[in-house]
Amino acid sequence: MRLLLLQDRARVDDGLFTHLRKNGFLIDSVERLGDIDVLENESYDVLLVSSQLPDGSGLDWVRLLRVHITTPVLMLMVGAPGPAAQAEVLDAGADDFVVMPCRPELVAERVRALRCRAAGLATPRVRCGDVEFDLGSRTTVRCGMPVALTEREWNLVEALALRFDHTVPKAQVELLVQGIHGAPTSNALEVHLSNVRRKLGRQIIRTIRGVGYRLNT
Structure with missing residues (x-):
């Protein structure tokens, strides 16, 4: 956040x-x-x-x-x-x-x-299929089993979970994941995105080509 x-x-x-x-x-x-x-x-x-x-x-x-x-x-x-x-x-x-x-x-x-x-969330828990994010405790569970995310990976899913009802532009996601002083490499966000999909399933985050990303809730 x-x-x-x-x-x-x-x-x-x-x-x-x-x-x-x-x-x-x-x-x-x-x-x-x-x-x-x-x-x-x-x-x-x-x-x-x-x-x-x-x-x-x-x-x-x-x-x-x-x-x-x-x-x-x-x-x-x-x-x-x-x-x-x-x-x-x-x-x-x-x-x-x-x-x-x-x-x-x-x-x-x-x-x-x-x-x-x-964000319009009644509770800090956001469910996406077999994955549940707890935005209060910063924890992730898939099929009942805890999944460890790095800080940047968590920032990514949290940023999209808090904007679950719309597509978030790539430039905005980069700021929310890394901050203004984050890594300047052009593919840093793609690396975090790939790691999240590997851990939680490829369907967890949708890429809207030419626009940005959104969480599959």
Whole structure:
């Protein structure tokens, strides 16, 4: 799962970035509003935005963002916001919030829940024939037997599972699997795709020629 983390890490040093990375999330981290590029063409699963930033209000940025971006937003609220402030966060367009500092495990749980909800999934489990993916525990079972996937292989099936109802363009899949700093080789995605099909069956992922890929649900 690919995240944008907009947080003043010098001010709120809670180990969040490290925890998320260790738990398989791909993260682009910035600390100032001025460092964010235009997001229309970016492929993020969830945006994590601190309410207070060195050069402005994260809340105001989310409010403007909602004019053209529907990506789920988890607001990281600094301080001890009362009920009125919490309501303002949701009214501004955030999908959920946590009060910082808090346990990184809680943030990770909220992120997964937000993304599954945005994908229209009632549970974190996605079944494709004899294969079941658990997006919460990041595990795969085929015919009742666990199947070990590498981190990149899991990123591939997760990216398609979270977009199960449409074909995902190849360029978008590459960002979701490898991140902006991923391997630049032209056939890296094809290698991961081949390995997933070998482990889970060739029918698990469809190639829509000239368009992209989709999960066979």
